[in-house]
Amino acid sequence: AMRGHKGWEEQWSSPEPKKEYDVIIVGAGGHGLATAYYLATVHGITNVAVLEKGWLGGGNTGRNTTIIRSNYLYDESAGIYDHALKLWDGLSQELNYNVMYSARGVMMLAHNVHDIQVLKRHVHANRLNGIDNEWLTPEQAKEFCPPLNISKQARYPVVGAALQRRGGTARHDAVAWGYARGASARGVHIIQNCEVTGVKRAANGAVTGVETTRGFIGAKKVGVVAAGHSSVIMNMAGVRMPLESYPLQALVSEPVKPVVPCVVMSNTVHAYISQSDKGELVIGAGTDQYVSYSQTGGLHILQHTLDAICEMFPIFTRMKMLRSWGGIVDVTPDRSPILAKTPVPGLYVNCGWGTGGFKATPGSGHVFAHTIARDDPHPINAPFTIERFRTGRLIDEAAAAAVAH
Numbered sequence: 001a002m003r004g005h006k007g008w009e010e011q012w013s014s015p016e017p018k019k020e021y022d023v024i025i026v027g028a029g030g031h032g033l034a035t036a037y038y039l040a041t042v043h044g045i046t047n048v049a050v051l052e053k054g055w056l057g058g059g060n061t062g063r064n065t066t067i068i069r070s071n072y073l074y075d076e077s078a079g080i081y082d083h084a085l086k087l088w089d090g091l092s093q094e095l096n097y098n099v100m101y102s103a104r105g106v107m108m109l110a111h112n113v114h115d116i117q118v119l120k121r122h123v124h125a126n127r128l129n130g131i132d133n134e135w136l137t138p139e140q141a142k143e144f145c146p147p148l149n150i151s152k153q154a155r156y157p158v159v160g161a162a163l164q165r166r167g168g169t170a171r172h173d174a175v176a177w178g179y180a181r182g183a184s185a186r187g188v189h190i191i192q193n194c195e196v197t198g199v200k201r202a203a204n205g206a207v208t209g210v211e212t213t214r215g216f217i218g219a220k221k222v223g224v225v226a227a228g229h230s231s232v233i234m235n236m237a238g239v240r241m242p243l244e245s246y247p248l249q250a251l252v253s254e255p256v257k258p259v260v261p262c263v264v265m266s267n268t269v270h271a272y273i274s275q276s277d278k279g280e281l282v283i284g285a286g287t288d289q290y291v292s293y294s295q296t297g298g299l300h301i302l303q304h305t306l307d308a309i310c311e312m313f314p315i316f317t318r319m320k321m322l323r324s325w326g327g328i329v330d331v332t333p334d335r336s337p338i339l340a341k342t343p344v345p346g347l348y349v350n351c352g353w354g355t356g357g358f359k360a361t362p363g364s365g366h367v368f369a370h371t372i373a374r375d376d377p378h379p380i381n382a383p384f385t386i387e388r389f390r391t392g393r394l395i396d397e398a399a400a401a402a403v404a405h
C-alpha cells in the first residue's frame, strides 16, 4: 500500500471474536453492515460483532444488478423504499465513500392493457405518497431511452412506460465496503469466515448468543440478516419463517460505449437492463422456479431473458455475454420484507427482501438498528411483521417486483 494509504485489509479490522458483545448481527451483507453502522452512529452502540460465514459483501449484496427505486404500490412500501432512496442521495457523503449512486431513471415497460392498468395505478399511488413517477407514451419512452424498440410489429410491443427519474443504480460492492469501514472505524467487530451454526437460548427462552465455527459468542441481542439463509438460522432458534429461497440469476456483456442511459425493466417479458459505468450491459431475469441454496441457476432462464432483451433492444443481438452468476433470494408470500422482533426475546430478523432488497439497504439498516436498539420497531418498519402472515394483513407487492418471481 502507498505510504499512509490504507490497504484493503486495513479498511476494516479483522479481530478475533470476543467472548461477548452487546449485539451480534448475523450476516455481513449490505443490510447487516448498514445495521451495525447505524447502531454505532445513531444509537451509540458500538460493542457489536457482525458475523459472516464467508467474506463481507459476498452474498446478494455483491451479486445484484444494483437497481434502486421506490415506485412500489402500498403506503407501507413507499415508506421503507423512499426512506432508503432519500438516504441514497447523501450516502457517499455520509460514508465518505463513493457509492456511485446515479439517479439515471428507472423505466418500467407496459406491453398490454393489463400492464397499463397496473403501472398507471402505481404512478397515481406513488404521487399520492409524494414519490415521483410519470406515465410515458411509447414515443416518450424512446426519447428517454433511444435504443428501445417501440415497433408495433414486436412480439410484445411497448404500449407505454412508467418512469421514476430518482431511480437508478449504485456500485453494490462500494456500499458494503463503505458501511464496513464506517462501522469498523467506530469499534464494530466484523468477523469474516465465522459461520453461525446455532442460536442459544436460556431457560426463559431469551437468546444468549450463537454457536459459530469459531466457538460460542455471547450476546443478549442477535439480529439475523442472512438473506437466502435467514430461514435456516431462524430455524436454529426454533422459529419457522414464511420464506422460500430461490436462485436469481444475472449476467453482463462485454463493455461497450455508453448506449443505455437508464434502467429499463419489463415484468411481462421477464427482463431488465442497465449499463454499468464500465460499459457492460447488466441484465437480470426472473427467478428459477425451484427452491435451492445454489448460487447458480438454469441456462434456460438466461436464454429466455436474452430473447426478451433482443426483442426490446435489437441492436444488442450480436453482443457477447461475459459472465453470468446467481444468488439466493429469500421470498415471502407477499413479496415484502420482514423487519421485526421475533417471538424469541432478544432475537430480531431482517429478511424476505427477495429479488429487490439492494435498493432498500440504507433504509433497512437504519430502521433495523432502531428496532434492535429500542427493542421496538421504527414506525417505518412496524408493518413488516412475521405475524402479518397469520393475521392476513399482507403487503402484496408481487406486481411491483418487476421480475417474475
Ligand SMILES: Cc1cc2nc3c(=O)[nH]c(=O)nc-3n(C[C@H](O)[C@H](O)[C@H](O)COP(=O)(O)OP(=O)(O)OC[C@H]3O[C@@H](n4cnc5c(N)ncnc54)[C@H](O)[C@@H]3O)c2cc1C
Pocket (backbone or CB within 6 Å): 026, 027, 028, 029, 030, 031, 032, 051, 052, 053, 054, 055, 056, 057, 058, 059, 060, 061, 062, 063, 064, 065, 066, 067, 068, 194, 195, 196, 197, 225, 226, 227, 228, 229, 233, 248, 249, 250, 284, 325, 326, 327, 328, 329, 353, 354, 355, 356, 357, 358, 359, 360
Ligand atoms: C442476481 C440478483 C440480482 C438482484 N438485483 C437486484 C436489484 O437490481 N435491485 C435490488 O434492489 N435488489 C436486487 N437483488 C436483491 C438484493 O441483492 C438482496 O435483496 C439484498 O442484497 C439482500 O441484502 P442482505 O444484506 O440482506 O443479503 P446478503 O448480501 O446476501 O448478506 C447476507 C449474508 O449472510 C451471510 N450468512 C448466511 N448464513 C450465515 C451463517 N450461518 N453465518 C454467518 N453468515 C451467514 C451470507 O454469507 C451473506 O454474506 C438481486 C439479487 C440477486 C441474487
Ligand SMILES: CSCC(=O)[O-]
Pocket (backbone or CB within 6 Å): 065, 067, 068, 069, 284, 355, 356, 359, 400, 401, 402, 403
Ligand atoms: C432484481 S429486480 C430489481 C428491482 O426489483 O428493482
